[in-house]
Amino acid sequence: MSNIGLEQSQEKYQDMVSQTIEASLIDLYGINGYKSIIQTMMKECDKSEKEVTENYELFSNLIQKIFGKIGDSKILEPIKMEINKIQNTNIISQT
DSSP states (O other): OOHHHHHHHHHHHHHHHHHHHHHHHHHHHHHHHHHHHHHHHHHTTTOHHHHHHHHHHHHHEEEEEEEEHIIIIIIIHHHHHHHHHHHHHHHHOOO
16 A cells, blocks of 8 residues: 555544544533533643544543543543444455
8 A cells, every 4th residue: 555545544544533532422421521521631732622532542541641540431431442443444444
């Protein structure tokens, strides 16, 4: 796969991760809860909403730092399951 193809694939994956994080947080906490959580995270790391939601590792570290174990079980677990589905779909489509 060419570098352009890899970059496009990575961008698509990041968009899917971002959409998954946004949808999960909105489903769990509503639009106001989503905004509140994301604003708190943006203040903590001084990054944009897009930077936070497209980078699952950054997102999960911030959730754990801000919300502790409750954040891990209540916020991250549902999102991890969805992202695992995306990863499995990408692996299957690349073979």
